[in-house]
Amino acid sequence: MIYLVTDFGAADIYVGQVKAELARHAPAVAVVDLLHEAPAFRVEPGAHLLAALSQCCPPGSVILAVVDPGVGTSRKPVVLRARDSYFVGPDNGLLSVVAARSRDKAVWEIVWRPEALSRSFHGRDLFAPIAARLALGIFPSDALRPLAAFDVQLDEADLAEIVYIDHYGNAITGLRGDDVARNTPLTLTIHGANVRHAEVFAAAPAGEAFWYVNSVGLVEIACNRVSAAARLGLAVGDSVHIRS
Secondary structure, eight states, X not given: OEEEEESSOTTSSHHXXXXXXXXXXXXXXXXXXXXXXXXXXXXXXXXXXXXXXXXXXXXXXXXXXXXXXXXXXXXXXXXXXXXXXXXXXXXXXXXXXXXXXXXXXXEEEEOOOOSSOOTTOHIIIIIHHHHHHHHXXXXXXXXXXXXXXXXXXXXXXXXXXXXXXXXXXXXXXXXXXXXXXXXXXXXXXXXXXXXXXXXXXXXXXXXXXXXXEOTTSEEEEEETTBOHHHHHTOOTTOBOXXXX
């Protein structure tokens, strides 16, 4: 199975083209859209979202990930084996948080090039054919060259800032819930506002902001039945602080 994580936007023309290319090479392989609204051009938030979202993918999965503002430059296209799955994408830090948090891993540069390669759409022309072959159980050794490490390695530590805002106005951070002591009265501070912890939405009065650990294991700021982003003026990249 192939999982897609991109900043292409679900309503634009790009996701369909990637899926068409995957279907051409691997018509029987299912394709799952994990996320197409990753913050545009912003690799670091995308890397932390990818690390969290890919945990739901079963072993043997292929994750095609694209947040690639350097497409068409000298940045390498790569394949990562980690978590008993394959990740295909750019060597710009996007795959590096997953790699850094994985014990058993390997990295290859994609040296193969198709006859027709768009300078601006490697997700379709370069990554999709390789992802399709991997999903079919074919390791494309003729298309890959082993690498000792990525050229770009982001810090694997939790990212204490907002990495995504969903359509409810909930703000997901790059802080992992496992690294936050949920059984102590911790307070999150953002924009000078103190936000208390609650286990579930209904535990907070309507309209009150709180933080909790969401379904993919990340600390999230929300309001009960109100947009936290609108109420608190939140945006991707805003720093957060947790204190006892």
